[in-house]
Amino acid sequence: MTQPRLYGGIEGGGTKFVCMVATDPENIVNEIRFPTTTPAETLEQAVSFFTQYAEKGLAAIGMASFGPVDLDPASSTFGYITTTPKSGWAFSDTISRLHQAFNLPVAFELDVNAAALGEYYWNIENRLRDPLVYYTIGTGIGAGIIVHSKLVHGLVHPEAGHVRIPHDWSADPYAGNCPYHGDCFEGLACGPALQARWGQPGEELPAGHPAWELEANYIAQALNNTICNLSPKRIVLGGGVMGNPGLLPLVQQKVQKLLNNYIHSPVITEHIDQYIVLPSLGNHSGVLGAIALAKLEVDG
Amino acid sequence: MTQPRLYGGIEGGGTKFVCMVATDPENIVNEIRFPTTTPAETLEQAVSFFTQYAEKGLAAIGMASFGPVDLDPASSTFGYITTTPKSGWAFSDTISRLHQAFNLPVAFELDVNAAALGEYYWNIENRLRDPLVYYTIGTGIGAGIIVHSKLVHGLVHPEAGHVRIPHDWSADPYAGNCPYHGDCFEGLACGPALQARWGQPGEELPAGHPAWELEANYIAQALNNTICNLSPKRIVLGGGVMGNPGLLPLVQQKVQKLLNNYIHSPVITEHIDQYIVLPSLGNHSGVLGAIALAKLEVDG
Numbered sequence A, B: 001m002t003q004p005r006l007y008g009g010i011e012g013g014g015t016k017f018v019c020m021v022a023t024d025p026e027n028i029v030n031e032i033r034f035p036t037t038t039p040a041e042t043l044e045q046a047v048s049f050f051t052q053y054a055e056k057g058l059a060a061i062g063m064a065s066f067g068p069v070d071l072d073p074a075s076s077t078f079g080y081i082t083t084t085p086k087s088g089w090a091f092s093d094t095i096s097r098l099h100q101a102f103n104l105p106v107a108f109e110l111d112v113n114a115a116a117l118g119e120y121y122w123n124i125e126n127r128l129r130d131p132l133v134y135y136t137i138g139t140g141i142g143a144g145i146i147v148h149s150k151l152v153h154g155l156v157h158p159e160a161g162h163v164r165i166p167h168d169w170s171a172d173p174y175a176g177n178c179p180y181h182g183d184c185f186e187g188l189a190c191g192p193a194l195q196a197r198w199g200q201p202g203e204e205l206p207a208g209h210p211a212w213e214l215e216a217n218y219i220a221q222a223l224n225n226t227i228c229n230l231s232p233k234r235i236v237l238g239g240g241v242m243g244n245p246g247l248l249p250l251v252q253q254k255v256q257k258l259l260n261n262y263i264h265s266p267v268i269t270e271h272i273d274q275y276i277v278l279p280s281l282g283n284h285s286g287v288l289g290a291i292a293l294a295k296l297e298v299d300g
Helices: A037-049 A096-101 A110-122 A183-191 A191-198 A211-231 A247-259 A284-299 B039-051 B096-101 B112-121 B184-188 B190-198 B210-230 B247-259 B284-298
Strands: A008-011 A017-022 A026-035 A058-065 A106-108 A134-137 A141-145 A236-238 B007-010 B016-024 B029-033 B060-066 B107-110 B132-139 B141-146 B233-236
Touching: A008 A037, A008 A110, A008 A284, A017 A037, A026 A037, A037 A096, A058 A110, A058 A284, A106 A284, A110 A134, A110 A141, A110 A236, A134 A211, A134 B060, A141 A183, A141 A211, A141 B210, A183 A191, A183 A211, A183 B096, A191 A211, A211 A236, A211 A247, A211 B141, A211 B210, A236 A284, A247 B007, B007 B112, B007 B190, B007 B284, B029 B039, B039 B096, B039 B233, B060 B112, B060 B132, B060 B284, B107 B112, B107 B284, B112 B132, B112 B141, B112 B233, B112 B284, B132 B210, B141 B184, B141 B210, B184 B190, B184 B210, B190 B210, B210 B233, B210 B247, B233 B284
Parallel strands: A008 A058, A058 A106, A134 A236, B007 B060, B060 B107, B132 B233
Antiparallel strands: A008 A017, A017 A026, A134 A141, B007 B016, B016 B029, B132 B141
């Protein structure tokens, strides 16, 4: 009997790394989580995890990193995190150590792109909803986009957290916390902005608190703009902030109100609950996207 | 000697129709323009123009229509203009008469999508700049997008004129003229909005008039959002409003200022004059896009 191919996936975040070995979402062999410290120490922990599987059929590794990253295979800094403010990680190489440790293909992506791929690749219904947009709304805000069956990289990669949206200063005098743009979408609506505006973490704000009405307004403005720009067939909303029960229906209602029946499709006017949805892979979209990257690297 | 294949192109606008027969932009055989009246009368004029070429190698016709349109080949109203406020044209069929008159393939697209295709297909440099976004800023505002070598349709088609952008009511008390959204991008920045705000047509407003600073602000806000959403490699700005000399450099500067060096690419930080550009086909992007549609229909 031949050994089944195993794939390695890494979701490298700014606060924690998740490493997984699996064949697919139904067959997860092992998974660990550890805090993000220095690049060398953190990557070494990943290497020692995957080393256990090197002789057991590990066929490829997918690395999904926090950004911004260099996704250009022709660049001398391909596989690097670039201009992050995170101490020690600016212009750090995330894939050479993996190449050195294992004689295996290593695929590389931005974390939110991998999460978009995970939701698309492992979910048959989502595969019929191309273009598909995946947003993460948490410590930061970003989006990954599938168009014509493939992730969009473009000039660098989408940075959908940094769009400017209408900001009513009289209703919300908070100036935003983005060091580059002040009151861009991320500056107004990410987890730390919630904490700074209301003096307590988002997960502690109760349902019915005015925070959620405001948060839903900003998210709906951003989704409205994405819908007008790209006409996606589905939008998946991940990230910690979306964990608040009640936020999703508020967002759905506000998007309908903003579009005001202009986009002539029952998908929006009648089935918005199937149009703007939570991730089907829960909080595993990113690492299972990394598994998909590894699988695509060797299986095509 | 075999006859060269000729392609027919129609750019069907709300005020005028342009019909062309050509093999490519360097070999335009004939072109006519006539006012848009009723659907039947207007389409009949197109039919009589193309009839001259039916026995002379006409191989296919591309129809690029004003919108919104139904682009879904599986729909019973494929090839129709849908919810337009233009009298007599709501839910009108634009392609059956062409099929009936000529036993030829007929391709159908939204006008701004065809213009995006024209700029992409006929310009070798633009083909290396995928994703490419084409905006028209004129009587209305819209955008067509090429990703992974193909036009994006999505759920319906992009409606990038209808994004919401920051609107400083104290600096610009004009409420916007969009019947659906008031002060969306189109509502604030289309040609009729310029006329309503300043009391004279945009083309009569001199360089240096405050209208242009405000107009450039709004266009830059919309482009900034498109750049963050999609990370395009080039943005082409067509349409009558862009005919104002001096507007393009203002837009380029304001986009750089809004992005504030966040997108780490010399294409934006150093070569913005090659990033946001005017159409290489002048005001023929749409009809030459329709020619490309016809050619792709028979030549693949």
